[in-house]
Amino acid sequence: MMLPRDLLYAGIKKVAEDNGLTIVPKGTYGASALSSSALFERVYQWIDIPRSEGTCGASALSSSALFERVYQWIDIPRSEVRVIFKYEFFSTKCFSIRRDVPITCKLVTSVSDLKSQLCKEELIPLEAIKELRFEDEELEENKTLRSYNMQDDASINIIQAQLFEIIYVKGLEGPDFPITANLYGTALELKKMYSEKQNIGIDAIQFNYEGRELKDDRILCYYGISTKTTIEVIVEPLYERLFILRANQPIIIVTANLYGTVKELKQIYCEKDGIHPEAVQFIHKGKQLEDDCILSFYGISCDDTLQVTLFLKGGGQLFYIDMDEYNSDYDYDFTKVNDYSSTFSRGGISYTRPVGSYRYAINIKKYGDKKWLGCVNGAGEWAVAYHGTKANNILPIVQNGFQLAKCERFRYGKGIYCTPDPKTAIGYATEFKHKTSFFSFEKSYKVVLQTRVDPYTMEKIEKADDQKYDGDYWLIPNDRDIRPYGVCIFPV
Numbered sequence: 307m308m309l310p311r312d313l314l315y316a317g318i319k320k321v322a323e324d325n326g327l328t329i330v331p332k333g334t335y336g337a338s339a340l341s342s343s344a345l346f347e348r349v350y351q352w353i354d355i356p357r358s359e360g361t362c363g364a365s366a367l368s369s370s371a372l373f374e375r376v377y378q379w380i381d382i383p384r385s386e387v388r389v390i391f392k393y394e395f396f397s398t399k400c401f402s403i404r405r406d407v408p409i410t411c412k413l414v415t416s417v418s419d420l421k422s423q424l425c426k427e428e429l430i431p432l433e434a435i436k437e438l439r440f441e442d443e444e445l446e447e448n449k450t451l452r453s454y455n456m457q458d459d460a461s462i463n464i465i466q467a468q469l470f471e472i473i474y475v476k477g478l479e480g481p482d483f484p485i486t487a488n489l490y491g492t493a494l495e496l497k498k499m500y501s502e503k504q505n506i507g508i509d510a511i512q513f514n515y516e517g518r519e520l521k522d523d524r525i526l527c528y529y530g531i532s533t534k535t536t537i538e539v540i541v542e543p544l545y546e547r548l549f550i551l552r553a554n555q556p557i558i559i560v561t562a563n564l565y566g567t568v569k570e571l572k573q574i575y576c577e578k579d580g581i582h583p584e585a586v587q588f589i590h591k592g593k594q595l596e597d598d599c600i601l602s603f604y605g606i607s608c609d610d611t612l613q614v615t616l617f618l619k620g621g622g623q624l625f626y627i628d629m630d631e632y633n634s635d636y637d638y639d640f641t642k643v644n645d646y647s648s649t650f651s652r653g654g655i656s657y658t659r660p661v662g663s664y665r666y667a668i669n670i671k672k673y674g675d676k677k678w679l680g681c682v683n684g685a686g687e688w689a690v691a692y693h694g695t696k697a698n699n700i701l702p703i704v705q706n707g708f709q710l711a712k713c714e715r716f717r718y719g720k721g722i723y724c725t726p727d728p729k730t731a732i733g734y735a736t737e738f739k740h741k742t743s744f745f746s747f748e749k750s751y752k753v754v755l756q757t758r759v760d761p762y763t764m765e766k767i768e769k770a771d772d773q774k775y776d777g778d779y780w781l782i783p784n785d786r787d788i789r790p791y792g793v794c795i796f797p798v
Contacts, residue, residue, distance in 0.1 A: 727777025
C-alpha cells in the first residue's frame with residue numbers, strides 16, 4: 307500500500323525540528339539546510355520506510371523517489387548540486403568534439419573554487435580556462451552557485467583560453483616540423499592545423515607524447531606539452547598509383563604512399579630506373595619537390611604525373627639537365643671508391659678517376675659511333691680529361707658541346723683547357739650550394755665535366771713556376787676534339 311502523505315510529512319517535520327529547521331512555504335529558504343542525502347537518511351530512520359521495492363508491504367519508495375517527493379511537498383533548501391561542465395571545442399564536417407565533466411559541489415561554493423576543483427580533476431592549469439558561462443551569463447568568480455539558482459545537472463559551458471607556442475612534430479622521416487599551436491587547445495585542433503599544412507586527411511593522423519596517445523578531446527597541456535616540446539606523429543599510409551615521366555623514355559608506374567616523403571618516392575623510383583637518388587628532381591605542375599616534404603603537401607593525388615629532371619643549384623641560378631641529355635645506365639658512384647693513388651689509361655694516356663664524386667652520365671648519341679669512348683686503349687680511343695668550370699656553364703656545354711668562341715682567357719694559348727687530374731680541375735670549378743629538402747641546410751659542391759679528348763691534337767703545356775695546381779695542363783686547340791660524357795659532383 308502507499309505511504310500516507312500525512313505520515314511522511316510528520317516524519318519530515320520531526321527531522322526538521324530535530325535539526326533546528328523550519329518548514330516554510332515553497333519558494334523560500336530556511337535559516338539552514340540539510341544535504342539531500344542526510345535528509346532522506348534521517349527520514350528513513352525515523353519512520354522506517356523500506357528502501358527498495360519488494361522489501362516490505364505491497365509497495366515501497368526508493369530513496370531517490372522519496373528524496374524527490376520530499377522536495378516537492380516542502381522546501382528545505384539543498385546544500386549540494388551536481389553541475390555538468392560542457393566542453394565544446396570546435397566542429398568540422400567530419401568531427402564534432404564535446405565532452406561533459408560532472409562535478410558535485412556545495413551551493414555555497416564560489417565560482418573561483420569551482421574552477422579550481424574542475425582544473426584539479428582535469429589536471430589542467432587555471433589559466434587554461436578563460437571563463438565559465440551559465441545560461442549565456444559569465445559566472446563571476448566571487449559569487450556562489452546559489453547566486454545563480456542552479457539546480458541538479460545544470461550545464462556550465464567552459465570557454466578555453468589561448469596560449470600559442472611553437473612545438474615540433476616529428477615523423478619517422480626527415481627533420482622535426484615546427485607548428486604554432488594553442489597549448490590550451492585540444493589534440494584535435496592540433497590535428498586540424500597539421501592536416502591543413504600537410505594536406506593530410508585528419509582521420510589518418512595520430513599524435514603521441516612520451517608513449518601516450520593524445521586523445522582528441524584532451525587539451526595539450528593536460529599531457530605536459532609546453533613550448534618547444536617535440537611530439538611524434540604517426541600517419542596511416544595512403545597508397546595510390548603515380549606516373550613518372552622521363553623524357554624519351556617509357557612512363558614508369560609506381561605505387562607510392564601519398565603521406566610519405568618525396569625522398570621515399572625517389573628511393574622507389576631509383577630502384578626501378580637505376581638512378582642515384584641525389585640526381586633526381588621531381589617536378590609537379592611546375593613546382594620542384596623538396597625531399598623532406600610529403601607528397602600530399604604538394605596536392606599530389608591518385609594517377610598524377612610527375613616529371614623527372616637532373617637538378618642542381620649554382621651561381622645563384624637554378625639549372626637542370628633534362629633527361630634526354632642524361633644516360634643513367636653509365637652513372638657511377640665514386641664516393642665509395644678510394645683509388646686516387648692508382649692510375650688508369652684511355653687512348654694510351656694515363657688519368658686518375660674522379661674519386662669522391664658521383665658521376666652522372668651524359669647521353670652521347672649525338673656523336674655517332676662510340677670508338678672514341680672505348681676502354682681498351684684501342685684505335686680511335688680518346689684520352690680522359692677533366693674540365694672545371696662554373697656550375698651554370700654545365701647545361702650549355704652538355705647540350706651544345708664546348709664552344710671555343712665563348713671562351714675568354716687563354717693564358718697558355720687559344721683552346722679549351724683540361725687536365726687528366728680531377729683535383730686540378732676542381733681547383734678551377736666554382737663552388738655552388740644546393741639543398742635537397744625544405745628543412746635541410748644548404749651543402750656546398752663543385753662540378754667538373756669528365757671528357758674525352760683526341761690524343762693526336764691535344765697539346766701538353768709545360769709546367770710554369772706560377773702554375774696554381776700540380777696536375778698536368780692540356781690544351782685542346784679545336785673544340786670539336788673534346789667531348790663531355792659525365793658530370794662529376796664533388797662535395798666540398
